[in-house]
Amino acid sequence: MDLPEPVAALAKTINPTFEKVANGFPPFAVVHHVGRISGKEYTTPVVAFAGRDPDSAEILAVVPLPWGPRTDWMRNITGAGTFRLTRGTEDFHVDLLRVLPAEEAVTILAPVPRQLLQTFALEECLVGRLRRVPSAHA
Numbered sequence: 001m002d003l004p005e006p007v008a009a010l011a012k013t014i015n016p017t018f019e020k021v022a023n024g025f026p027p028f029a030v031v032h033h034v035g036r037i038s039g040k041e042y043t044t045p046v047v048a049f050a051g052r053d054p055d056s057a058e059i060l061a062v063v064p065l066p067w068g069p070r071t072d073w074m075r076n077i078t079g080a081g082t083f084r085l086t087r088g089t090e091d092f093h094v095d096l097l098r099v100l101p102a103e104e105a106v107t108i109l110a111p112v113p114r115q116l117l118q119t120f121a122l123e124e125c126l127v128g129r130l131r132r133v134p135s136a137h138a
Contacts, residue, residue, distance in 0.1 A: 027113070031063075032084040033076040044073040048085060049117075050130055051108035061085060061094045061130040062105050062113075064122050069099045074126065084133070091133040100127050 029048040034041055049062045065074065077083040082095040105125035106114045117125075 026087060029085050029087040031073055031077065032086065033073055034080060036076055036079045042073065042076065049109055049113045051110065053108060059130045060108055061128050062108055063126040064117055065124045065126055066122060069124060093131045093133055094128040097126060097128040099124050
């Protein structure tokens with residue numbers, strides 16, 4: 001589903017405020033990405049869960065896409081093939097990105113987040129390998 005123009009405009013207006021409030025409260029997180037054309041750095045608040053690939057046991061990020069994969073931030077990270085995800089004071093590197101049908105993506109999650117996401121009529125989720133970025137202060 002494409003994001004209707006009025007909703008897109010509203011999101012761009014409230015995202016900076018929402019980002020400051022949401023960043024420290026799971027399941028909210030912030031995606032850091034670079035504009036495909038402008039090269040400008042952007043941040044976008046999202047909902048994100050960690051799950052485990054049943055085949056490889058790799059830790060994966062699962063980000064629901066209520067507006068589909070054609071939003072600006074999704075186009076930016078898809079073009080780059082990677083992005084940084086921040087929750088609170090922790091940074092993660094996410095790569096090996098793919099968009100999966102929601103019913104497939106939720107199988108990666110533990111029961112509680114799986115049930116939460118199944119409550120919503122989501123069509124797609126972004127899934128990628130999740131790796132913690134070592135702290136510069138460690």
